[in-house]
Amino acid sequence: MINYLKLNKLLYILAFLWVIGSLMSCAGGRLKINNLSSFTAQHSIQRNELEKVIYTCQINGGYLWKKYSLSGLLLIKKMDDESSRVVFQNEMGMTFFDFEWDSLHQFKVLSIIDKMNHEALIKTLKKDFEVLLRLYPAIQLENLKSDGSYIMLNLPKGKAVYTLLPQNYLQNVFIVDDANKKIVSFLATPFQNNSVPSSMTIQHHKANFDIHLKQLHQ
């Protein structure tokens, strides 16, 4: 009986340590940025100007012992009417979702499969693409701050921080909370300010899922 109780206690301790370990592994840490000064014209953020980009896309995640993985093609296209579309479909052509931002950057879900049609997921994906493609209303772009290494702008919730490289290139991007704790990390290859990276991993530290993107050249 005593041995059983000890074993039971040990299992609880191991489970507790495992949960703590899992939580720590999900944490994104804090982004070390100085007090950023006011925006100067030489450090700006430009919207993606590419007419079309196709990525191969993989989404991985898990909860406790269960894991999942989805893959397909992600099409980003700028339309003639200045709206932007992001479409995710599987390799055999079935569309998972079709998102639109009109010329005024108003977001709309044009189609989504039932099983993805959840507000929390749509909000997360919307925010990811808005940060990636810089689909910000003009008023947000007027409130940029920079120290020459990072450029930051306020989102409705949290902040987006872009890593600046010389010659108007960008690299990693982060969404952080008010205490600069990373919520989402976009780990990208260097890309021009008016473009998108050729490959990238988007890590959601709280939601514990990640998106891998690799540009496809047809």
Next chain:
Amino acid sequence: MTLLIFLTLHFIDIEYIMKYGLGLCLVVKMMLSNSFDMHAQNLNEVFAQQMHKTTSVTSQFKQTKNMKLLKEKITSTGIFYYKKDNKVRIEYQHPYNYLVVLNNGQMYIKDNFGKVNQINTKNSQLLKAVNSIMIDCMNGNILNNKEFNASTTQTDKQYLVHLVPVSAEMKKMYNNIDVVFDKKALHVVQVKMAEISGDETLMEYFDTKTNTAVDDKLFKIK
């Protein structure tokens, strides 16, 4: 929110596999049914006879996804293999690598990033249903599939099978699916899947060979 996103994506995965499985069944059916009798009452018999004769199929394919509203076409190419019994390999080779192997209830998927997923289709009710449809594809009963209403037409050179979804699940995805057979060779040459959104996926098959030697290693689930 974390839990919600997990749950959402977890069930997407099952849904994805299920729908994907149904899609595969169609492809298998199309590739195997290299003879077609326009009289519905004889169709199952002809199909079953043909299944008995066919031990393997190999074919090149070209897939074109036509996104009408986006005015965009995405094209990919690859090789399709079937070997009796219950073995299928669909290998996308350009412009991305994507591999699906079906072997006796096991599904193996390797995506463009090299990530492998292996699924036992017997471990869930949904996948069991998919598996039973796959078996129907193999034994010639797929034409009795209650998911579609079938009608047929023909030209000098081709047979056309027009499939309209019946079940609510399939109706959410497709308006119709058209399968075109070459009359002389009795091979499937084209499959066009028209989605509810207006988009279309066209599969074109060429260089089809039947009853040639196909290595079992191609269907190995690692």
